[in-house]
Amino acid sequence: MxxxxxxxxxxxxxxxxxxxxxxxxxxxxxxxxxxxxxxxxxxxxxxxxxxxxxxxxxxxxxxxxxxxxxxxxxxxxxxxxxxxxxxxxxxxxxxxxxxxxxxxxxxxxxxxxxxxxxxxxxxxxxxxxxxxxxxxxxxxxxxxxxxxxxxxxxxxxxxxxxxxxxxxxxxxxxxxxxxxxxxxxxxxxxxxxxxxxxxxxxxxxxxxxxxxxxxxxxxxxxxxxxxxxxxxxxxxxxxxxxxxxxxxxxxxxxxxxxxxxxxxxxxxxxxxxxxxxxxxxxxxxxxxxxxxxxxxxxxxxxxxxxxxxxxxxxxxxxxxxxxxxxxxxxxxxxxxxxxxxxxxxxxxxxxxxxxxxxxxxxxxxxxxxxxxxxxxxxxxxxKNGKASGTSGAKKTQVSAQPAKEPSVSPASLGVLVRNATRTAAEAPVPGRARALAQELAAKGYTGAAADSATAAESVEKTVVQYPSADLQGDAQAVAKALGIPAAQVKQTTEVSGVTLVVGSDWRDGTAYPKQSAPKAGDLPENxxxxxxxxxxxxxxxxxxxxx
Missing domain, CATH: 3.40.630.190 (LCP protein)
Known part of the structure; x- marks a missing residue:
């Protein structure tokens, strides 16, 4: 079996x-x-x-x-x-x-x-x-x-x-x-x-x-x-x-x-x-x-x-x-x-x-x-449920980790930027990690650098990752600088420092695209x-x- x-x-x-x-x-x-x-x-x-x-x-x-x-x-x-x-x-x-x-x-x-x-x-x-x-x-x-x-x-x-x-x-x-x-x-x-x-x-x-x-x-x-x-x-x-x-x-x-x-x-x-x-x-x-x-x-x-x-x-x-x-x-x-x-x-x-x-x-x-x-x-x-006054997306935001103060100044923080924009239908966007590393540098994160070895990676949703609790505030500050929702800041042992993983939801532009929260029953027609x-x-x- x-x-x-x-x-x-x-x-x-x-x-x-x-x-x-x-x-x-x-x-x-x-x-x-x-x-x-x-x-x-x-x-x-x-x-x-x-x-x-x-x-x-x-x-x-x-x-x-x-x-x-x-x-x-x-x-x-x-x-x-x-x-x-x-x-x-x-x-x-x-x-x-x-x-x-x-x-x-x-x-x-x-x-x-x-x-x-x-x-x-x-x-x-x-x-x-x-x-x-x-x-x-x-x-x-x-x-x-x-x-x-x-x-x-x-x-x-x-x-x-x-x-x-x-x-x-x-x-x-x-x-x-x-x-x-x-x-x-x-x-x-x-x-x-x-x-x-x-x-x-x-x-x-x-x-x-x-x-x-x-x-x-x-x-x-x-x-x-x-x-x-x-x-x-x-x-x-x-x-x-x-x-x-x-x-x-x-x-x-x-x-x-x-x-x-x-x-x-x-x-x-x-x-x-x-x-x-x-x-x-x-x-x-x-x-x-x-x-x-x-x-x-x-x-x-x-x-x-x-x-x-x-x-x-x-x-x-x-x-x-x-x-x-x-x-x-x-x-x-x-x-x-x-x-x-x-x-x-x-x-x-x-x-x-x-x-x-x-x-x-x-x-x-x-x-x-x-x-x-x-x-x-x-x-x-x-659309048959009773209105609760808050969408699932908002609930997730409320449940995001509480904000913390950064441990170091932006200029003292190293940030690795990875290009994970590839999808099954589309090739990765060339130079995407480099472009966002430059945007971070312009915002004071002069230690930001592109990881060119990850161009074949594919992630559906952009995320800012950090390895330990002492870097939580720094990761949250990086996300805020680019307009990335706080709920997309995640702790993981897969990284050794603050890491921006640019997903297929952000294939162009230097500010994270604002997304309206989906509403109950609003499904794609196909x-x-x-x-x-x-x-x-x-x-x-x-x-x-x-x-």
């Missing part, structure tokens, strides 16, 4: 995300690798859907925590565990709000592992057995600090990103940093590497990971009794003269209750929707419908049913070790039921086509950055956001797959 990274607790999301309808064995696998990787048999969709379904199941395990501590002692024997972070991750925990609460983030990873007879039968060729798994489904579950709202954010598997250096905790093998599609991160030592990749991309600290393969999906059968889905036109996802493969999904226009094989077909359909991001949207629609269905059924009052589901799912579950005990899962589960359906938002990272490869994607610059900032600042993705209470969502069918 493979690992996958997920941290955090999920609200009402957990109530519905976990019950995947019965999925029969499928002969093909849907797997995509970069050039040089061996080809795979079968459709990519099949494996992704199974992975997605399996990923969804992980949430139900958390929900079953209410079945009792003693039962979790039994379930704990089924659960495999792994290290939370095995990569070079740089994200830091969010500051607490005025009530001392912090958000909770869990990374759900659907693995395509074929390291068992059962998993091979579910759609993979025998020669896949033993090969490193890919994380073809990756979804961040964000639970707000006040536990009143939640978000589910997917990144398409073919998004090209920076994957940091990772070390396999079992073998000690070191995987060097690379730039490739995100689903390959799981094969570079396990879920801890995927977690580190997400943290470096988003700047969001992820508390836990959960990885699940899809051998348990079939065992979930028709437990939920069906989920409503909708298509605007007749759809048949089949092989065509131009494109092989297909899920086999065939239904007439309108709303249908799908279960068993048909539900699996819905989840693995890609061609009929037109793209991987649209498949994620269809999966979000299914997930939201499942949440509403489960809430309507009061499934969590049926102890016997929950025990059966938990038994099946935990046998396919791997979690980060800090949540791998019955009590911690119990505590986690207790936080997952408070979010109402209309406070749950599911969406896909805004993306654009990769100019290097039309089959790959890149984060959509400012739109993706807005999304990550909302997560970091714990700004609700919906995020395909869906509210959990929206029952009118319906998929548009791509022309060649209508009948």
């Amino acid at each position: 493979t690992q996958s990274d997920v941290r955090g607790e999920v609200p009402a999301v957990e109530d519905t995300m976990s019950l995947a309808p019965k999925a029969p064995a499928t002969p093909g696998r849907d797997r995509r690798r970069t050039s040089g990787s061996p080809a795979r048999d079968g459709s990519r969709g099949g494996r992704r859907v199974l992975r997605w379904s399996a990923t969804a199941l992980s949430v139900v395990i958390l929900g079953t925590a209410g079945a009792g501590y003693l039962y979790y002692q039994h379930l704990n024997g089924n659960i495999q565990k792994g290290r939370r972070d095995i990569g070079d991750a740089k994200a830091q925990k969010s500051a607490a709000n005025a009530a001392g609460q912090t958000p909770l983030n869990i990374l759900l990873i659907g693995s395509d592992s074929r390291n068992s007879d059962e998993n091979v039968k579910l759609g993979g060729a025998k020669y896949d057995r033993g090969s490193p798994p890919l994380g073809d489904v990756q979804m961040l579950i964000h639970l707000s600090a006040d536990r009143k709202s939640a978000a589910m954010v997917s990144i398409p598997r073919d998004t090209r990103v920076d994957i940091p250096k990772c070390t396999d905790p079992k073998t000690g093998k070191v995987y060097p940093a690379t730039n490739t599609i995100i689903n390959e991160s799981l094969a570079r030592g396990g879920a801890g590497c995927t977690l580190a990749t997400w943290e470096n991309l988003t700047g969001v600290y992820i508390d836990h990971w959960i990885t699940i393969d899809f051998s348990g999906v079939v065992n979930m059968a028709d437990a939920i009794g069906g989920v409503d889905v909708c298509v605007k036109q007749n759809v048949w996802d089949r092989p065509t003269a131009a494109v092989p493969g297909g899920s086999g999904l065939k239904m007439t226009a309108g709303t249908h209750k799908v279960k068993g094989e048909e539900a699996l077909q819905w989840l693995r359909t890609r061609h009929a929707w037109g793209s991987d991001p649209l498949r994620a949207k269809a999966q979000h629609m299914y997930l939201n419908s499942m949440i509403r269905t489960l809430k309507g059924q009061n499934v969590f009052t049926d102890t016997g049913r929950l025990m059966d589901l938990a038994e099946a799912a935990t046998k396919s579950l791997t979690v980060s070790e800090e949540i791998g005990t019955p009590k911690k899962l119990y505590d986690l589960g207790m936080q997952l039921k408070s979010v109402p359906t209309d406070r749950i938002t599911s969406l896909t990272m805004p993306n654009v086509q990769d100019p290097q490869n039309k089959d790959h994607l890149l984060p959509d610059g400012a739109n993706a950055d807005t999304l990550w900032r909302m997560l970091r600042d714990d700004v609700p993705f919906d 995020a395909d956001a869906i509210n959990g209470s929206d029952t009118k969502q319906c998929m548009d069918v791509y022309g060649p797959y209508r009948w």
Whole structure:
């Protein structure tokens, strides 16, 4: 079984995300690798859907925590565990709000592992057995600090990103940093590497990971009794003269209750929707419908049913070790039921086509950055909450470290400036560290110097770092001189003196760009956001797959 990274607790999301309808064995696998990787048999969709379904199941395990501590002692024997972070991750925990609460983030990873007879039968060729798994489904579950709202954010598997250096905790093998599609991160030592990749991309600290393969999906059968889905036109996802493969999904226009094989077909359909991001949207629609269905059924009052589901799912579950005990899962589960359906938002990272490869994607610059900032600042993705009078961003500012007096004069302080403006889509800005070192010198920091060795570094958000408490006031003064918010002054042992790391959010100008605090519900239009209470969502069918 493979690992996958997920941290955090999920609200009402957990109530519905976990019950995947019965999925029969499928002969093909849907797997995509970069050039040089061996080809795979079968459709990519099949494996992704199974992975997605399996990923969804992980949430139900958390929900079953209410079945009792003693039962979790039994379930704990089924659960495999792994290290939370095995990569070079740089994200830091969010500051607490005025009530001392912090958000909770869990990374759900659907693995395509074929390291068992059962998993091979579910759609993979025998020669896949033993090969490193890919994380073809990756979804961040964000639970707000006040536990009143939640978000589910997917990144398409073919998004090209920076994957940091990772070390396999079992073998000690070191995987060097690379730039490739995100689903390959799981094969570079396990879920801890995927977690580190997400943290470096988003700047969001992820508390836990959960990885699940899809051998348990079939065992979930028709437990939920069906989920409503909708298509605007007749759809048949089949092989065509131009494109092989297909899920086999065939239904007439309108709303249908799908279960068993048909539900699996819905989840693995890609061609009929037109793209991987649209498949994620269809999966979000299914997930939201499942949440509403489960809430309507009061499934969590049926102890016997929950025990059966938990038994099946935990046998396919791997979690980060800090949540791998019955009590911690119990505590986690207790936080997952408070979010109402209309406070749950599911969406896909805004993306654009990769100019290097039309089959790959890149984060959509400012739109993706807005999304990550909302997560970091714990700004609700919906507008249905009561106004609190202060945004998540302001809470973070209030929680910033108190100001201290500098220990030395500006002229006596050495400041190292590093250029970390590179992004997956854009090269680093030439001379950026030198330009800001000169700006600091003009403001009296004559000891400021550019670190030319870091031009290949990539950091999403500019930060002023310092190594010890005696330099806190000096770091704060440097930030103030350039207009950098106090919340972006961080203590870390990774530097030996005050260090300005210029991120991709500051690619030009000598004064840090002022950013208006994001407001609740102000999401990028290309995020395909869906509210959990929206029952009118319906998929548009791509022309060649209508009948």
